[in-house]
Amino acid sequence: MxxxxxxxxxxxxxxxxxxxxxxxxxxxxxxxxxxxxxxxxxxxxxxxxxxxxxxxxxxxxxxxxxxxxxxxxxxxxxxxxxxxxxxxxxxxxxxxxxxHTNLDSANGGMNDWLAEQLQLQNVQILQPNYRRQIMKLATYVPQANAATMRQALAAAGAGQLGDYTAASFSYAGTGRFTPGTGAQPFIGQIDQAEAVAETKVEVVFPEDLTNKVLAAMFSVHPYEEPAYDLFHLDNKTGEQFGIGRVGEPQQQMTIREFAEFTRAAFDLHGLRLVTQKPDELVQRVAILGGDGGKFYPAVLQQHANVFVTGDVYYHTAHDMLAAGLSAIDPGHHVxxxxxxxxxxxxxxxxxxxxxxxxxxxxxxxxxxxxxxxx
Ligand SMILES: [Zn+2]
Missing domain, CATH: 3.40.1390.30 (NIF3 (NGG1p interacting factor 3)-like)
Structure with a gap:
């Protein structure tokens, strides 16, 4: 269900x-x-x-x-x-x-699907817009509970580094506390200072997993008041998202040939070609599903000479031509x-x-x- x-x-x-x-x-x-x-x-x-x-x-x-x-x-x-x-x-x-636009920017989403349909190679993001933040969690558990904690955090998705999973770092130390009236301590007695051999377990994970990772930690932490630190890291290693894609055509084609190829790839009856040089070779192609006209400066910046996007406006088409860019408008319905x-x-x-x-x-x-x- x-x-x-x-x-x-x-x-x-x-x-x-x-x-x-x-x-x-x-x-x-x-x-x-x-x-x-x-x-x-x-x-x-x-x-x-x-x-x-x-x-x-x-x-x-x-x-x-x-x-x-x-x-x-x-x-x-x-x-x-x-x-x-x-x-x-x-x-x-x-x-x-x-x-809608969240699917446009998702990796493996709309614009990747469109790039795939055009068989583009070396596909990159046209305009980056968000990088997932990386979080770090450190938690302190009695040494005997460290392995269980590491397993629970890994099961929640923490500790993924590139192709590695279940990455963590642990070190031994001493935790000190005095349980007060009303406490129900896992270790120790009321009003008696306690020193416990503890392990500090550290893991990193993408921000989206924060709730899941914290829930996993709380579910296996033996203490009545689990001690933990949660940090935002400045590492720029989180997943990068962005709108549109750029890539190279699979084989050498002129702009006119690529327009024909696009028409066939999307099984269209027709499309609009905006170009002053139909016989120029396609270098790089940018694609952005519907109504991407306003992104044409990003296309130029990425050194693409063909922009595939729907709903191109008349005046934007003029601007693209003046900037030396060709465009293919296959319609928004692609x-x-x-x-x-x-x-x-x-x-x-x-x-x-x-x-x-x-x-x-x-x-x-x-x-x-x-x-x-x-
Ligand atoms: Zn759309």
Whole structure:
């Protein structure tokens, strides 16, 4: 069994909320986090036709890339099609969760999926935006309890250094204390000064694991009042996140050929090419799913000469050309790759965490509002 809140907890380890841009209405959108998920639907957009599909498929949870509730509702009058859609979702007990710009920045998330589809090599982050902080915990236990403590901390994920796990440092010392009235000491007597041979156990872990690691420590610490120190480290070794990706094409191609390749890779009827030099060779390619136009200075800084992004504005296209950059606008709907990529990922998590009786499936509808007429 898996509840919506369990899924969210797992998902947000992968794409933490703090990666989202300010004001992006990500997260739980409709329904209850206490609901059990049996049948989950992955979609790019939550549209009335997708909700119909969900009802027909007896879905109880929708995972969407684009937030279903993007602009605040001013009322809940269901004559409005958007409100009617919310009402349908609630009436059928379909919970909705959205991961938008946090999924764009996640490692192994949206922009990596898009880069993979274009077979880019040596993929790097286009614009770094957050580095996970590293924490250190030191705790003091009687020497006989040190091994149990180390095991518990490692089981909670502490002590991962590159390819190494269960890393820790321990040293021996003396702990001193005097239990007062009301204390129920594990070692020692009331009002008698005590000296205990203790071990100080130190571990490091990413900030996201803080609660889990502390809970593990408290669960095996024998003392009534566990002594511990928790530090923020300045080590710049935490996982780096960022928006967009840059990489090199797998084979030598001109910009026009790469545009053709992109069209085929995303199975599109057409796309928009912004270039003054279609016969120039592609050096490096930047990709940022939807509406990435404003990031073109970062693309130049990363020495890419082609920028693949949706929703390029007319004037931004002029600016890119003037800066010597070419762009390929395959449309925002290329992000529907979320359907093909998220389903197997969630299935993996379900297997690893032993979530029973849950099926993840992709919406079979296209939510692209645009049609090309040749
Ligand atoms: Zn988008």
């Amino acid at each position: 898996v509840k919506v809140k369990d899924f969210i907890q797992r998902f947000e380890q992968f794409a933490p909320r703090y990666l989202a841009e300010n004001g992006d209405p990500i997260g739980m959108q409709l329904g209850s986090t206490e609901q059990t998920i049996h049948r989950a639907l992955v979609t790019l957009d939550v549209r009335p036709e997708v909700v119909k599909e969900a009802i027909a498929k007896k879905i109880d949870f929708i995972f969407a890339h684009h937030p279903a509730v993007f602009r605040p509702a001013k009322n809940l009058v269901t004559d409005d099609p958007q409100n009617a859609m919310y009402a349908e979702l609630l009436r059928h007990h379909i919970a909705v969760y959205a991961a 992000e529907s790759i979320v359907k093909a990529k998220a389903v197997p990922l969630f299935e993996q998590w379900a297997q690893a965490a032993d979530w029973h009786d849950v099926t993840f499936m992709a919406s079979t509808l296209s939510t692209d509002p645009f049609t090309f007429i040749n």
